Every structure is written in structure tokens, then in C-alpha cells.
Amino acid sequence: MKLSVTDRIEVRPAQSCDTDLARAPWDLDAMPGYGPGASRADVIPEPVSRPGQLPQAYREMSEEELHGRIVAAKEALGERLVILGHFYQRDEVVQYADFVGDSFQLANAALTRDQAEWIVFCGVHFMAETADILAREGQQVILPNLAAGCSMADMADEDSVEAAWEDLCAVYGVDPGAIEPDAEGKLPVIPVTYMNSSAALKAFCGRNNGIVCTSSNAAAVLEWAFERAHRVLFFPDQHLGRNTAKAMGVPLEQMPMWNPRQPLGGNNEADLLEAKVLLWHGFCSVHRRFTTAQIDQARAEHPGVKIIVHPECPMPVVDAADAAGSTDAIKKFVAASEPGDTIAIGTEINMVNRLAAEYPDRTIFCLDPVICPCSTMYRIHPGYLAWVLDGLLEGEVHNQITVPQTQARDARTALERMLAAKPR
Template identity: 75%
Template sequence: MSTTSVSISQKLTLSGSSSCNPRLAQAPWEFDAMPGYGPGSSEADPVPAHAPTNAEARPGQLPQLYRELPEEDLHERIRAAKEALGEDLVILGHFYQRDEIVQHADFLGDSFQLANAALTKPEARYIVFCGVHFMAETADILSSPEQSVILPNLAAGCSMADMADEDSVEAAWEEICEVYGVDPQNVTPDDDGKLPILPVTYMNSSAALKAFCGRHGGIVCTSSNAETVLEWAFERARRVLFFPDQHLGRNTAKAMGVPLEQMPMWNPRRPLGGNTAEDLQQAKVLLWHGFCSVHRRFSVAQIEKARSEHPGVKVIVHPESPMPVVDAADASGSTDAIRKFVAASSPGDVIAIGTEINMVNRLAAEYPDRTIFCLDPVICPCSTMYRIHPGYLAWVLEDLVQGRVNNQIVVPETVAAHARVALDRMLAAKPK
């Protein structure tokens, strides 16, 4: 276990106010078969009823050898396997990955950057995605049939993505279209050439929901290009259904001038999402009742405390944070925008960041002449990103050297074809 990981687990253990799961100090394979989302997750973060339990969804558990090897041996094996595979291999690493994984990544970035990075390596037979499941699905959709996409640990999912499943979105779409008096399977423009409703899904969603958007004239967005995507959508439709993250949708639309009263919440467990037909007629953005358990933890009180203790502090948060937090911060942006914000700062600056702790710690180490810290005093890392451990990476790489492909992510072409349409629109919507 790395120094960073130990310090995180110690803080979780010592904090009396922690609502984070204290199993963080355990190795991932020790909790992969347990219910819940894993270490660092909020104890109040429910597993949706439709989501499979870990034990049901985790074939190909890590062989015992890779659980017992010292970490330095794992790194040596990873380096040797990378050298043996050469141009046949590309490793993609998300900003939220632990440092032990990041050091082996050929590309480091946010979901938008990594989706593009996968396209730059058409000669690579193997794309090893050190991120979470929906990211690996996207890479498989965008890659060529000759390429294999591998997720080192199949337990690396996303609680936010699980909050909007295909059945719930299909049911919501039928209800919404009935209110607008249109055929849910064939939504056509009005006399002014505008669709009454258009679906927009955040990258943090399943391939099935990306395909849903592709079938219904919709698009995928990331936190980097959400504003560009909403502009694209509003040119074509009077309103959008935005899922699964309510906060990114609300913060982005509000910054574009959409009034809050035109952004009703859609709760899939209530008739008409908990709204009246009049609410839906007046809506501009219908926000799905979903959220990120990490970014939901950030609060205005944390920002006020940072400003009190560090006069002149600059505060930047991720737009998955609640609206009052984004409003109280000096800036908000994607993980790459946060990285650029820090890079543009000056020696001696104090910066409080509202995003995942592995990234914050990495930025603090990269810029030791600044004071950089996480807004949340109780550190909750992304519990599923954390499941990618060097043991899993060494295992899948060494088996690739032997010609064995483990944990391959395959999206059926019946789904991929429609999802690709929505993803291509996303890639064309360049961030501002």
C-alpha cells in the first residue's frame, strides 16, 4: 500500500465525523465480493436495486500470486510486460487513479481526453483502461474490431452511472413524450423545426444509455464540454432530459442563463418524476435524480472554513458538486480544468480543491511551492476508481504477453452502433 493510501486510511480511521467506509486500508480483492461500492464510499450511498451485487458481477478474480507479491515486484512485472507488448499495448489512466497506477499510464486525462486518446493508437491491439466500467465501454465502442479493451478489475464501476438504468430512462421517456403529445419512438420537430425533447447523457452512464441517446437524436457530454453540448441540444430542441448527474446539468445550464424554475428534477420513482404536466411544459432542462457520492460531499461550510483559515485562498470545485458549492467557489471545471487552474497559479498561492483526493494529492506533490489541499477534511476517494490496483494491472498485462485476454469489455454491436452516433457528436462538441 502506498504512502498516500495509508495516509488516507489513517485519516478515515481517526476522524470521528467520517461517513466514509473505513475498509480503505484493505486490498481491493478483499472487498470485491462484498456488497456496496467499496472503500472510501459514503456509508449512506445506496446500491441501486437493479445493480448486480459485486459477487455476481466479478468473474475472473485476481489470482493468489498477484495478491501476495510485494508492490515493487508488481511494478517490475508491469514494466517488463509493457516492454514485451510494445506498440501492441496502450494504457489509459484517469486522473482519479492512484499514483501506483498513474506511473504506468501512457495517457493520463479526464474521460473526454481519454476517449480521444484511445483513437490515437489504432495500431494497439490492447487498450487497458485504468478507470471504471463506463469508460472502458466507451473505448470499446470507439475502437476498431481488431482491438481489445480490458478493464483490470471488473469491480470498478460507478455509483452515479448506476442511478440511471435503461428501463427507468425508457419509462421516463414514455411519460415525458406523452405530456408533450409525441410518439416516444419517433419524436418529430414542431412547425419551427424544434424537437419537444432531446436526451443528453453524461459520459458517466452505461453504453445502453448512450445508445438510447443515439436512437433519439441525442448526445453524450463530459464535464469538459457540457456547455457546448447543451448549446448543440438547444439549437435542436426546446428542452433536454439530462441524466444521470443532476448537479452537472444544473450548474451548466444555470451558467448559460437557464432559470432554476425551468430545471425540474425528475425522480424515476415518482409519477411524472414528481412533477406536474405544467412543470414539464415550462421546463428547459429536466434533471435526473443522480449524483456523484464524492463530489456531493463538498459544502459551502467547507469553503467558508478554508477562507477563514487561509485568507486569499483560491477555491476550485468540480461541477458535479452541488450548486451552492459551485456558486461559492472561485471557479469550477472538469478534472483537466482543475489541473490547468493549478498550473496557471503562482508560487505561494493557496488553493483548495473540491474533487477526488488522489488527484488533489498528485497536484500538491507536483507543485510543492504552493499550498494545495482538499476541501473535504474527511477524505473520500472515488471508491470504484480505487479498485484498480497494481496487482490487477500486472495480472492482465502478463496474461496478454502469454496471449490470454482477461476482463475484456465488449459492447454488442446492436448497442454500440447507436451509442457511437451519440459519442461521435460528443467528440465533435469541443470544450470551450
């Protein structure tokens, strides 16, 4: 039986979160899986191994001692150091950040610190890679805990994307190594990767006429792509691709899912020829948890509630909300609200809690009643931050993230195209 478009939309939220959230992250770093929280059950593609390595002494330090070490190191290192904290980081880490924002905002923020020799990125692996790609010569990027990966980013690996590209080129009758525009001046397909992907996939897009997008400029990027190609291969997040293309008027029937574990992604050639956007079978475990039932409950319990969700949420959730937008858009949505407003938010809990604390004259809460933070973002802890900063004081760079030069060059090309694709 062929599944309908709606049936094929990945939306299977868990009913409870993991009790291991109460454990210290270093107890989980060497264990299989992504750790406690929403992506606990996500399958790790092989080979993905990023073991943590926090020395025992830092595991045993009190909060007060860790705080003292971090503050002292920041003072001693001065302008030679910049600490970046993602919106989804725990408050115990964000308090030390020089900049707080989404991954691309932070990578660009680091560029404003010319004197910084070390960029400590309190986020996840792909974010640190992007910072290294954009960093100036001589700057070193550090990820406090190498176990802080991203399950969504790992759902699209380089080998699988290369294999999909070869299959698609065969269907469209072109040489994958030398794709030329047709009589209309358009390519048969262009790859678009979400910022939440590895440097290898950004580089893949760079050398195949492709581009990177963020959740805030995805529509502008798709417009850019459609001007140059008949269709788009969008990875790794199916929901951002579907929600963005649907809002642009692309019919769901022209957005088949590409499952890398099935021949032709689980499609037939006719569907691929009719496609406008090929959606990779990937998703964010945190945003997949949000449901229309949660929205219905929020409206029933809070008449007049304003609901905003992240576009990584499943399509029915985005359609049922009052608004959808990136983490920065959510922040601006709350800032533009009025005292006394009630706002329900569909995104990671640490950001929601921080907004609620920042605006105590509003009622702000998370749509998901089961608190389930980003499993991998949770891996960053003050203990890791204190360790890498102490290392810098001692002349040692722990956990440096380095993107190979050739890969960085191609990835930078895709990122520069993204920067040139301005929203209208």
C-alpha cells in the first residue's frame, strides 16, 4: 500500500522523557545513543563516535569551584577569548557566553572579535565546524564536549547524500560530475542543505551548484534555487523543507520523501521527474514532539493564547499555530507581545524558560508538557567549559574543531551563496 503524503510525515512524539536527564553528562558520553532527552531513541549512523573526555577532577568539582575557575580564566584570557552560547544551552552555561544566538548568528558574532585567538562554541559539532569555516586565519575553534553532536545532522551523512545524488542524476539523465543547464537555462536539480548539517555536506553543496539555508531565510534560498533549477534536494530536515515549500505554493504531491535506506529513496522515477522538492528523511527530535493536540489543549486552557512554533515542527503543527519562525523570530515575536499576553511556544525548553524569565509580565510556556531538552546540547556543562579554559591558561588547546582546507573552501562557497540570497 502506498502511503499518503500526510502518512509519510515523520511525527511520532515520545510520551515521556528520559530519567537519565538527572545524571551528569560525562556519565553518558561513552554510552551508545545521543543521551537523555528527546533524541534518546534516535539511531546513530555509522560511523559516528564523539566520546567525551572530561578529567575526573572536573567531574568532582563543586558548582562554586567551577564558576570561580571559569570567571578567572575569562578575566585572564581577556580579548583573546570569545565564548559563544546557543539559545538552547542550559542557563548554567549561557551565563558565561559573550554572545547568545542561533548557530549562524554566533559564527558571525565571533568574526566581530578580531583579537580573539580562541572561539569556544557552547553548542554542538556542526556549529563549531561552521565557526571554523568562517573563522579568520589563526583563530582556533573549541567544542567543550566532543560528544555534543546533532542527531538531525547525523541523519544525512556524506556517503548517503552522494549515493542519492548519483541516483537522481541517473533519473534525470545527466552526469553527476558535469551537470549543465538545459535549454531553459536551468539545472535538473540543486542541493540545499540546512545549516544543521556537517561541513562535508555544506562542501557537497558548494561544489554542486548548491547552497546552505537557515530556518530564517529558507524561503529566500528556495527562491534562489528555483531560479536556477527545476527541483531541489533538501536535507537533512524534512519538516523545514516541507513547511517552507508549502508556504511558497509547492503542492505536497511534488514533495516526495527520500529515504536513503530504500532504492530511489522509496520512490519511482515518475514521482522523481514530477518533484519540485525532494525531502530527506530527517528530523529534529525535539521539534518532532510537538503536536496539534498540544495546541488544542493550550487554546482550551488559555483563551486568547498566541502560539508560535519552530518550522522544524511537523506540518500539521505549523499549520495549526498562529506563527512559525526561527529561534530568533520566536524571540522577536515574544518581544513584540504586550504585557499580560499568554504565549505558548513550540521549541526547546531552555529557550522557552529563558524567555519566560525575561518577560515576567507575560505568561509564557512550552507547548510540550513533558520537559525534553535537546539531548546533545545538554552535553555541554560548566565542567567541560572550565576544563577547556584552564587548558588555554596552561597553553593547551583541548577539543579543537578543524575543517580540512579543501572542504572548508567548498563549504564557504555554499555559505556565501546563502548570504547573497536575501529575503525579499
